[in-house]
Amino acid sequence: MELAHRDGVLNAASLMVSAPEAADAVARARRLPSLRVGLHVVLADGPAMLPRAAIPDLVDAHGRFGSAMARDGCRFFFLPHVRRQLAAEIRAQFEAFAATGLPLDHVNTHKHFHLHPTVLSLILSIGREFGLRAVRLPLESDAPLLLRPWLALLRRRLRRAGIAHNDYVVGMARSGAMDEAVLLATLAKLPYGIGEIYLHPAVTSGAAIAPTMAGYRHADELAALLSPRVRAALDAAGVRRGGFADVLATA
DSSP: OHHHHHSSOOOEEEEOTTSTTHHHHHHHHHTOTTSEEEEEEOOSSEEOSSOGGGOTTTBOTTSEEOSOHHHHHHHHHHOHHHHHHHHHHHHHHHHHHHHHTOOOOOEEEGGGGGGSHHHHHHHHHHHGGGTOOBBOOOOOTTOOGGGHHHHHHHHHHHHHHTOBOOSEEESSTTTTOOOHHHHHHHHTTOOSSOEEEOOOOOSSOGGGTOGGGTTOOHHHHHHHHHOHHHHHHHHHHTOOOOOHHHHHHHO
16 A cells, blocks of 8 residues: 555555554555545454454454355344444444544445445444545446446435445456556546546465455556556546545545
8 A cells, every 4th residue: 555655556545444454554544645545344254343242243253244245234134133233333443443533535345335225324324423425336337237226226325415426446347457457458448437446456465465365466456556657647648536535625
């Protein structure tokens, strides 16, 4: 994150406040006042903020959310006691982000779980107390047909709530493989509107980052963000770059 912003073209990042290295990430973000930072709410396949005793129906014995999102989504919707625990955890993550002192640029969720209407409702209602102004719309041109009704619902609800969002995302279909060649090809045919280019840059790659990312080429994505050719392509395209705070300020 620090290298990609300081020496490359990264403009915004999302923080998992419950991650083991969150404190280090916050310290680095504080050294980069021009980097826009948002909250990456984790409700699947990752560590929770609250102790297991507070949310026993959400996490395993190690305090981690599972990856059975369809099952968990049903439980969020149908079980009031699970929803109460879910609300408490979402609030704890907003509180942890607020405690960093970083301005809240945007909110998104791990594995795009805010496509679930219950999760979205809680993020919108709790997030307003913490200055929520923008949420990612994970809409890519070749999004699966099964997801399109949920994406349409998410967009309508964000607009109705007065919450800003991007028009499109590129990079989800090539997640973990957005190297220089792919990024240059992407920049050559960007759709019209406000877009988010979606990457996972890091100095190491694959399972060293997470077991579920064994095939990801994080280092290649970092190299793409540091590439002079990518910077030149962005400059030539005249693309206005920044986070949601920059877009909102000029809207």
